[in-house]
Amino acid sequence: MRVLHLLDHGLPLHSGYAFRTRAILKAELARGWEVAAVTGPRHGPAPDDEEVVDGLRFFRTRPVAAKLPGLSEWREIDAFVQRIHQVVKIFRPDVLHAHSPVLCALAGLRVRRWSGVPLLYEIRALWEDAAVGNGTGREGSLRYRVTKALETHAVRQADAVAVICEGLRGDLIARGIDPAKIAVSPNGVDMALFGEPVPQDAGLAAQLGLEGAETIGFIGSFYDYEGLDVLIAAMPALVAARPAMQLLLVGGGPAEPAWRAQAASSPVAERIHFLGRVPHEAVERYYSLIDVLVYPRKKMRLTDLVTPLKPLEAMAQQRLVAASDVGGHRELIEDGVTGTLFPADDPAALAKALEKVFCMRDQWDVRRKQARAYIEAERNWFVNIARYDGLYENLAIKMA
Incomplete structure (x- = not known):
């Protein structure tokens, strides 16, 4: 052929x-x-x-x-x-x-x-x-x-x-x-690229001041529909509930200036880190620092109809995943089994869902294994x- x-x-x-x-x-x-x-x-x-x-x-x-x-x-x-x-x-x-x-x-x-x-x-x-x-x-x-x-x-x-x-x-x-x-x-997912998770990069964590932190993050392109403004808006409530919380944002794109300005005016601005674009071969180092990858896509035709790739890569890396309940995410993530779904466009609901995830650390290993098994069998x-x-x-x- x-x-x-x-x-x-x-x-x-x-x-x-x-x-x-x-x-x-x-x-x-x-x-x-x-x-x-x-x-x-x-x-x-x-x-x-x-x-x-x-x-x-x-x-x-x-x-x-x-x-x-x-x-x-x-x-x-x-x-x-x-x-x-x-x-x-x-x-x-x-x-x-x-x-x-x-x-x-x-x-x-x-x-x-x-x-x-x-x-x-x-x-x-x-x-x-x-x-x-x-x-x-x-x-x-x-x-x-x-x-x-x-x-x-x-x-x-x-x-x-x-x-x-x-x-x-x-x-x-x-x-x-x-x-x-x-x-x-x-x-x-190309398992040759994302098949083996790497241990936490302690040197990078120290460089970024993340020792002892609880971390959530996003790795990808910064377009408005990705909804990182919703995630930034959720940070004050999340930090109030989880004082060690830090947010890592890796990537870049058209919405970055507006999101940086929003983060700078946040009462928890020091907990929100824009790390810029990183070389593809270095992405695993940043995955290793993030406890929960968050995908807060806004609800619209694009996000309801199309499934993204990034949550699959995160699950292959045995990272925990939380995402808005738009149609594209619902095709990929089974709530409470392979990840967590929360209402789209709602900072309070996002914060509450992530707080719950961090209160269930005893279930993290099971969820990681379930998500990884799903990737190996179907994705x-x-x-x-x-x-x-x-x-x-x-x-x-x-x-x-």
Whole structure:
């Protein structure tokens, strides 16, 4: 089986998108398939038109000069189509596997018409809702409606569709898409990267002044929908209940200035630590310092429909997890078994839930083991990748 993946971006860039892609490609190689990827213009400049990163073969599309909104996207698709054409002639794939956003699917559909190679379109998030979530779009706007229409068109035209969670599957079915056409390929964890938890980094704890502290934290991108303002607002009540409490925030993003200002004005400002972005290879050191990873996502279409990756990585690291009860979290976390769920957008409820977690230390080991067992059985990438077997084989038969 020869599979060519069509990507918005990829390694060596660091993002949840790039790391999910890495896990998929690595797992497919381990199954004996021949795998390559083409990144689109949005990946940005690359040292070569073709390169190998972490043992994975990437073909690059050169960036496109920015034009008017709308026109730029179509120029990007044109450039991406031309590059995919070139790569198809070189790699001769059995299947094209396009990953959201929809620009990748639209380029893949044009290449399919020329080459006859069947197309699987995998949706990780709906582009129109992602724009609302990161503050660059507005639900119901003209751009939102056009993007949604393009997404629906791409799904209808693709030979098969995969989504990362049941929330997205339900949304597509509500649009009139045949349920039999949609497979669920959930987020998973590359156990080679996150499989073995590391002991607490005592040196880093001392450097940050955390000896003897109780710690909660967040590691990820700072977008408004992640709800860290709710977590910061919960800190005074939590410190009042647990005087040794400290909050560690690792990462960065558009919402950081507002959250830093909020934290600076908090009566417990000295307990809230912004640690900035850290190299991917150093992330485990920071996981080792945090007793409970907290994911206070706000309730909206994006967070109700899409499952995040970070809580799974934390569970693989045998860290305790607490999260808001949005739909995406409810698909991943069983309250009181593999983690703790609390009402979204409610600082008081968040503080009360975390206080309860710290009062139940005698149950921590059991919960860690239950969460780890769930990851190994259902969210291990080398298990999940088998879901593509039937999809690829059916598409390859169609091509023949």
